Amino acid sequence: MRVGLFITCLADTMFPEVGKSTVRLLERLGHDVTFPEEQTCCGQMHVNTGYQRQALPLIEHHVDVFEGCEVVVAPSGSCVGSVRHQHASVAARAGRTALAERATSLAARTYELSELLVDVLGVTDVGAWFPHRVTYHPTCHSLRMLRVGDRPLSLLRAVGGIDLVELPAADQCCGFGGTFAIKNADTSTAMLTDKMTAVLSTGADVVTAGDSSCLMHIGGGLSRLSRETDDTTPRPLHLAQVLASTREESA
Amino acid sequence: MNPVDLGMPMVAPRGVGRLRGDESFPAAARVALADEQLRRNLGHATSTIRAKRLAVVSELDDWEQLRRAGETIKAATMARLDEHLVRLEQAVMARGGVVHWARDAAAANRIVTELVRATGCDEVVKVKSMATQEIGLNEALADAGIAAYETDLAELIVQFADDRPSHILVPAIHRNRSEIRDIFREHMPDVPADLTDDPKALAEAARLHLRAKFLSARVAVSGANFAIADTGTLLVVESEGNGRMCLTLPETLITVMGIEKVLPSWEDLDVFLQLLPRSSTGERMNPYTSAWTGVTPGDGPQVFHLVLLDNGRTATLADEVGRSALHCIRCSACLNVCPVYERVGGHAYGSVYPGPIGAVLSPQLTGVEDNASLPYASSLCGACFDACPVRIDIPELLVHLRARHVEERGKEHRVPSAEQVAMAAAAWTMADGRRFARAGRAARLMRFVRGRRLPPPLSGWTGSRDVPEPPQQTFRDWWRDRDGQP
Numbered sequence: 001m002r003v004g005l006f007i008t009c010l011a012d013t014m015f016p017e018v019g020k021s022t023v024r025l026l027e028r029l030g031h032d033v034t035f036p037e038e039q040t041c042c043g044q045m046h047v048n049t050g051y052q053r054q055a056l057p058l059i060e061h062h063v064d065v066f067e068g069c070e071v072v073v074a075p076s077g078s079c080v081g082s083v084r085h086q087h088a089s090v091a092a093r094a095g096r097t098a099l100a101e102r103a104t105s106l107a108a109r110t111y112e113l114s115e116l117l118v119d120v121l122g123v124t125d126v127g128a129w130f131p132h133r134v135t136y137h138p139t140c141h142s143l144r145m146l147r148v149g150d151r152p153l154s155l156l157r158a159v160g161g162i163d164l165v166e167l168p169a170a171d172q173c174c175g176f177g178g179t180f181a182i183k184n185a186d187t188s189t190a191m192l193t194d195k196m197t198a199v200l201s202t203g204a205d206v207v208t209a210g211d212s213s214c215l216m217h218i219g220g221g222l223s224r225l226s227r228e229t230d231d232t233t234p235r236p237l238h239l240a241q242v243l244a245s246t247r248e249e250s251a
Numbered sequence: 252m253n254p255v256d257l258g259m260p261m262v263a264p265r266g267v268g269r270l271r272g273d274e275s276f277p278a279a280a281r282v283a284l285a286d287e288q289l290r291r292n293l294g295h296a297t298s299t300i301r302a303k304r305l306a307v308v309s310e311l312d313d314w315e316q317l318r319r320a321g322e323t324i325k326a327a328t329m330a331r332l333d334e335h336l337v338r339l340e341q342a343v344m345a346r347g348g349v350v351h352w353a354r355d356a357a358a359a360n361r362i363v364t365e366l367v368r369a370t371g372c373d374e375v376v377k378v379k380s381m382a383t384q385e386i387g388l389n390e391a392l393a394d395a396g397i398a399a400y401e402t403d404l405a406e407l408i409v410q411f412a413d414d415r416p417s418h419i420l421v422p423a424i425h426r427n428r429s430e431i432r433d434i435f436r437e438h439m440p441d442v443p444a445d446l447t448d449d450p451k452a453l454a455e456a457a458r459l460h461l462r463a464k465f466l467s468a469r470v471a472v473s474g475a476n477f478a479i480a481d482t483g484t485l486l487v488v489e490s491e492g493n494g495r496m497c498l499t500l501p502e503t504l505i506t507v508m509g510i511e512k513v514l515p516s517w518e519d520l521d522v523f524l525q526l527l528p529r530s531s532t533g534e535r536m537n538p539y540t541s542a543w544t545g546v547t548p549g550d551g552p553q554v555f556h557l558v559l560l561d562n563g564r565t566a567t568l569a570d571e572v573g574r575s576a577l578h579c580i581r582c583s584a585c586l587n588v589c590p591v592y593e594r595v596g597g598h599a600y601g602s603v604y605p606g607p608i609g610a611v612l613s614p615q616l617t618g619v620e621d622n623a624s625l626p627y628a629s630s631l632c633g634a635c636f637d638a639c640p641v642r643i644d645i646p647e648l649l650v651h652l653r654a655r656h657v658e659e660r661g662k663e664h665r666v667p668s669a670e671q672v673a674m675a676a677a678a679w680t681m682a683d684g685r686r687f688a689r690a691g692r693a694a695r696l697m698r699f700v701r702g703r704r705l706p707p708p709l710s711g712w713t714g715s716r717d718v719p720e721p722p723q724q725t726f727r728d729w730w731r732d733r734d735g736q737p
Binding site: 011058180 | 276277280281284290572590591594595626627628629630631632633634636637650653654655656657658670671674675677678680681682683684687688690691694708709711712714715716717718719721722724725726727729730731734
C-alpha cells in the first residue's frame with residue numbers, strides 16, 4: 001500500500017527519529033511511504049488555544065497537501081484527533097462548507113500509526129525485536145478521542161524479547177495538554193509528578209506512547225528528575241521507535 | 252415575553268451570588284496545590300467514588316443508549332424551553348402553587364426574602380440546592396435577618412465552618428472526618444462531649460441536631476432536580492432523607508429552580524432516574540425520591556412557591572455550541588474523573604460550579620470575560636465527556652469558549668497580547684511548507700538554551716521539565732537527503 005506520511009510539526013522539528021522509524025517500519029512491512037514536503041501543522045495548538053480563525057489557513061493547507069493521498073498515517077493520536085474531530089467543524093463554523101466536506105473526506109482516511117497497522121494493514125506482529133523492560137502510557141487523545149483501545153498493546157505484546165509491564169493508573173492524563181502545560185504549569189506539574197511516580201513504580205527502562213508531545217512532557221520531567229537525583233530514569237521512546245527496532249538496528 | 256425586552260439576553264449580574272472567583276484559576280490552583288491535606292482528602296474521595304460509579308455503570312448493557320437518550324431529550328427540551336416552561340407554570344398554578352419568574356440572582360433573592368417575610372418567620376430549613384448556592388440566597392436572607400439552616404450533612408459542615416462548597420454532590424469533599432469532628436465540636440451547640448471521628452457517630456450527632464430543626468421549621472427552601480411540565484410536578488432526589496423532612500413537614504415550601512431543569516413528561520424522567528444516581532453517588536437507586544405537585548389539602552406544605560431562575564441561562568441557550576452545558580443534571584461525575592479537579596479541588600474554580608462542567612457553565616452564565624481563565628483549566632484529556640451521563644462534549648465546549656474569549660479580548664483591546672502575536676506568527680509560518688522548513692532548521696538554535704530556564708511564559712515549562720535537545724537535522728531534511736540518494 002502507498003501511505004502518505006503526516007509527520008506532525010513536533011516530530012519533524014524535534015523528534016525526527018519518530019518519523020524515520022515510521023518510514024523504516026512501514027517499508028519493512030512492504031509498503032511505500034510518500035512524504036508530501038509542503039506539509040506543516042494540523043493547527044491543533046491554534047484551535048485548542050482559542051485561535052480558530054488563525055487555524056483555518058493551516059487546516060486548508062493540510063487538506064490541500066494530503067488530499068491526493070489514498071491513506072495518510074501520523075505517529076500521533078493527538079494530531080489525528082485534530083484532523084478527525086476538529087478540522088471539519090472549525091471549517092463549517094467559519095462558513096467554509098466545501099472545505100469542511102473535503103476535510104471530512106480526508107479525515108476518514110487518516111490513521112494513527114497503531115490504527116493503520118492493525119485495522120488497515122491487518123498486522124499485529126511487525127517483526128520487531130526490543131529486549132527491554134517497557135511500560136506503555138495510553139495518551140488521552142488516542143484513548144478517548146480515537147479509541148485506539150488495546151491496538152498499541154497488541155502490537156507491543158508481539159515484539160520479540162520485550163518485557164512489557166503494565167502502567168498503574170494508565171488512563172490518567174500526564175498533564176501535558178498543549179498550552180495547558182504553560183498556562184496552568186502548577187497543576188500540570190502535579191499531574192506529571194503522579195504520572196512519573198507510576199512510571200517509576202514499574203521499574204521499566206523505557207516508557208513508550210503514541211504521541212511525541214506527551215512523551216516530551218513525561219521525558220522532560222524524568223530528565224529533570226534524573227539530573228536532580230543523579231539517578232537514571234526510564235527513557236521516553238515513541239511506539240514507532242519500539243516497533244521499528246530489530247536485532248540489527250535498535251532504538 | 253415582552254417584545255421590547257428582546258435583544259441580547261442578560262448574563263448573571265456581578266456583585267450577587269457565587270459564580271465568580273476573586274482570582275484567576277492558575278493563581279487559586281497554586282494555593283490549593285500547596286495544601287497536602289487537601290490533595291490527600293480529594294485523591295481518596297474521588298478515587299473511591301470513581302470506582303463505585305464504574306462498577307454500577309458497567310452493570311447496564313444499555314448504558315450508552317441511556318446516555319444518548321438523555322442527550323436527545325435534553326436537546327429537544329432546550330429547543331422548546333419557552334413552551335415547556337409556560338406549560339409548567341400553568342400546571343403548577345392549576346394545582347394550587349404560585350410561580351415566580353426571576354430574571355437573575357438579585358430578583359430571585361428578593362422574591363424568596365419577601366415570601367419568607369410574609370410568613371412572619373425568621374428562619375428556614377434548606378434542602379441541598381445548587382441554584383440557591385449560585386444566587387447566594389443564604390447571605391441575602393441573613394441580610395434580611397432570616398437564618399437559613401442547611402440540612403444536608405455536607406452542606407451543614409460547610410455552613411458551620413463558614414466555608415465554601417467545593418463539590419456539587421459532596422460540598423465538604425475537601426474535609427476529612429477528623430476535620431469534621433473538630434468543626435462539629437466547635438460549632439454544633441448540642442454536640443456530644445465525647446464525639447469521635449467515627450462516621451456513624453458524626454452522622455448521629457448531625458441527625459439529632461437536625462431533627463430539632465425539622466420539627467420546628469415552618470418554612471423550607473429547596474431546589475429541584477427535575478420538573479415535569481405535563482403535570483407541574485417537582486422532584487428532589489437525595490440520599491439522606493433530610494430533603495424529605497423539609498419537603499413534607501413545614502407549612503410553606505419555596506423551590507428555586509433553574510429554568511433548564513424542566514422535562515416535558517414522566518416518560519422522560521424514566522431515563523434520568525436511571526442516569527443520575529449511578530453517575531452521581533454510584534448507586535443503582537438513590538434512597539429518597541420526593542415528588543410533589545402544587546399543594547395537597549391536609550398533606551404536606553399548604554403553600555407552595557416555585558421560583559424559576561434565569562441568571563444567565565437564556566444567554567447560554569443563545570450559544571449554539573455552548574448551550575449543551577445546560578443539559579447538565581448536576582451529577583458531578585465529571586468532577587470525580589477530572590485529573591485537574593482531583594488535584595486542585597473545587598474552590599480554585601471560584602464559582603459554586605467547579606470541575607469540568609463548571610469550567611464550561613460558569614463562563615457562560617457570567618459572560619466569558621468574567622471567568623476567562625476557566626475554559627483553560629483543563630488538559631482536554633476527555634475523561635469528563637466519557638463520564639457525562641448526558642454526553643456533554645465538555646472538551647469541545649472548552650475549546651469553543653477559548654475561541655470566544657480570544658475573539659472578545661481581541662475586540663476589547665486594540666494592542667494584541669504577546670500570545671496573539673505568537674499565534675499569528677506561528678500561523679503565518681505554518682501556512683507555507685518552505686517557511687515552515689526554514690523555521691524548523693532554526694529550531695536547532697534552541698540547542699544553546701539546553702538545560703537553561705526559559706523566560707516567561709515558557710518558564711512554566713522549564714520550572715519542572717527539561718527542554719528536549721533539538722536534533723541536528725529535521726525529518727524533512729533527512730527525507731530530502733535520503734530521497735536524493737539512488
